[in-house]
Amino acid sequence: MTGRVTIAGLGPGAEDLVTPQVSAALAEATDVVGYIPYVKRVAPRDGLTLHATDNRVEVERAAHALDMAAEGRRVVVVSSGDPGVFAMAAAVFEALEAGPAAWREIEIDVLPGITAMLAASARAGAPLGHDFCAINLSDNLKPWELIEKRLRLAVEGDFAMAFYNPRSKSRPEGFGRALALLKQACGDNRPIIFARAVSTPEEHILTVPLQQATEEMADMRTVVIVGSSLTRIVERPIGNLVYTPRSVPV
Amino acid sequence: MTGRVTIAGLGPGAEDLVTPQVSAALAEATDVVGYIPYVKRVAPRDGLTLHATDNRVEVERAAHALDMAAEGRRVVVVSSGDPGVFAMAAAVFEALEAGPAAWREIEIDVLPGITAMLAASARAGAPLGHDFCAINLSDNLKPWELIEKRLRLAVEGDFAMAFYNPRSKSRPEGFGRALALLKQACGDNRPIIFARAVSTPEEHILTVPLQQATEEMADMRTVVIVGSSLTRIVERPIGNLVYTPRSVPV
Numbered sequence: 362m363t364g365r366v367t368i369a370g371l372g373p374g375a376e377d378l379v380t381p382q383v384s385a386a387l388a389e390a391t392d393v394v395g396y397i398p399y400v401k402r403v404a405p406r407d408g409l410t411l412h413a414t415d416n417r418v419e420v421e422r423a424a425h426a427l428d429m430a431a432e433g434r435r436v437v438v439v440s441s442g443d444p445g446v447f448a449m450a451a452a453v454f455e456a457l458e459a460g461p462a463a464w465r466e467i468e469i470d471v472l473p474g475i476t477a478m479l480a481a482s483a484r485a486g487a488p489l490g491h492d493f494c495a496i497n498l499s500d501n502l503k504p505w506e507l508i509e510k511r512l513r514l515a516v517e518g519d520f521a522m523a524f525y526n527p528r529s530k531s532r533p534e535g536f537g538r539a540l541a542l543l544k545q546a547c548g549d550n551r552p553i554i555f556a557r558a559v560s561t562p563e564e565h566i567l568t569v570p571l572q573q574a575t576e577e578m579a580d581m582r583t584v585v586i587v588g589s590s591l592t593r594i595v596e597r598p599i600g601n602l603v604y605t606p607r608s609v610p611v
Numbered sequence: 612m613t614g615r616v617t618i619a620g621l622g623p624g625a626e627d628l629v630t631p632q633v634s635a636a637l638a639e640a641t642d643v644v645g646y647i648p649y650v651k652r653v654a655p656r657d658g659l660t661l662h663a664t665d666n667r668v669e670v671e672r673a674a675h676a677l678d679m680a681a682e683g684r685r686v687v688v689v690s691s692g693d694p695g696v697f698a699m700a701a702a703v704f705e706a707l708e709a710g711p712a713a714w715r716e717i718e719i720d721v722l723p724g725i726t727a728m729l730a731a732s733a734r735a736g737a738p739l740g741h742d743f744c745a746i747n748l749s750d751n752l753k754p755w756e757l758i759e760k761r762l763r764l765a766v767e768g769d770f771a772m773a774f775y776n777p778r779s780k781s782r783p784e785g786f787g788r789a790l791a792l793l794k795q796a797c798g799d800n801r802p803i804i805f806a807r808a809v810s811t812p813e814e815h816i817l818t819v820p821l822q823q824a825t826e827e828m829a830d831m832r833t834v835v836i837v838g839s840s841l842t843r844i845v846e847r848p849i850g851n852l853v854y855t856p857r858s859v860p861v
Contacts, residue, residue, distance in 0.1 A: 445732040458845050474725070
């Protein structure tokens with residue numbers, strides 16, 4: 362048997378947002394590796410070993426997956442959302458680069474998934490309907506100054522913005538600083554969307570004018586979207602829609 | 612019967628990248644509306660009317676969908692990729708805003724899909740593994756100067772970049788100008804990925820150092836990804852991988 366590593370995106374939470382490609386990979390796996398809440402989303406069955414690990418051990422988890430594949434196992438590494446967006450794919454390649462040469466002969470596939478910002482955008486309307494940036498607000502792995510620089514440049518370029526990992530218990534202050542920067546830099550009162558646990562039973566979507574946003578509106582399960590200066594709200598009796606037009610006036 | 616409009620993303624091309632949520636919406640539709648090649652991807656069946664229209668009539672197409680929904684039909688508007696990323700969702704909301712008040716009582720859902728840059732990134736490795744921008748390089752609906760400004764700011768912020776609509780027959784020069792700007796602004800020789808028709812039988816992925824890129828490498832079916840200054844290539848006997856690490860050194 363030839364081992365392989367498949368790095369698969371489970372999407373934001375709902376079963377019907379998992380692609381058939383990912384479901385097929387899981388059906389053929391001998392081992393599933395990932396962070397505890399994501400591995401919980403995989404149904405147990407005979408012949409499948411589930412390896413759930415804690416957060417913040419991404420590279421060790423990746424090395425474990427490569428090790429098992431080198432022994433001939435069919436390993437699926439699961440991420441929520443898309444594995445290439447602030448998730449496990451980069452961690453696997455970091456482990457691969459640092460590991461034994463033999464690992465470079467292991468077949469590796471990345472299977473895309475619905476990343477949180479796309480699911481959140483769909484729920485709100487189309488706030489990412491024109492040029493946008495995706496920024497990880499966690500400063501665990503990069504200096505906070507770089508986050509602030511990117512926020513300022515994104516505002517200067519009038520991009521819509523999607524923020525991952527806005528706030529966690531171990532990083533309570535950063536998001537408040539980001540919000541203060543945005544309120545000052547954007548000036549106007551464009552919409553900001555707090556999309557928590559999209560497509561799960563705990564889903565909660567809140568849209569407010571940027572100047573009314575507070576840091577408590579986000580937690581570690583929230584993706585945050587800020588419109589560009591052109592982002593509009595369509596008022597409806599059945600719920601407002603937020604969208605960014607496709608055109609920019611000359 | 613209550614009409615509704617569902618704006619659905621068909622993903623980049625492969626059947627197994629269409630979410631079950633989108634498949635279910637298509638199974639219940641009375642009408643499917645969209646650009647000819649996307650409507651062709653929907654299987655005909657009794658009770659389903661397919662309305663395929665040419666490109667560049669997005670708002671008329673959207674108005675037609677809303678009109679039919681107001682008459683009680685269950686209309687699915689199809690886009691390739693994700694409908695909220697340079698696709699039909701914003702066009703539907705533009706039509707909605709400009710249309711009769713009664714349209715604002717029509718139920719509208721947006722169903723996310725695998726957008727081209729995520730499928731392309733997965734094929735290449737994980738070049739969007741850290742902060743990135745998505746930019747539409749078409750100047751049909753915005754001034755070229757804004758595209759150049761956004762490119763410069765994205766480079767200054769050291770974002771990875773994904774470019775949609777890099778080049779078409781009606782806009783042959785823009786992409787060459789964008790490439791020249793990037794070669795000059797990036798300085799280094801970071802990887803650029805030309806991902807054409809990802810997940811279809813015509814798929815072709817080409818990765819070259821930025822300084823060797825030429826405009827002919829892209830056409831209207833290509834999504835282009837440019838790494839950040841930290842993007843790396845993992846050399847392997849079975850094909851190289853491109854990824855952007857999760858960490859930025861202090």
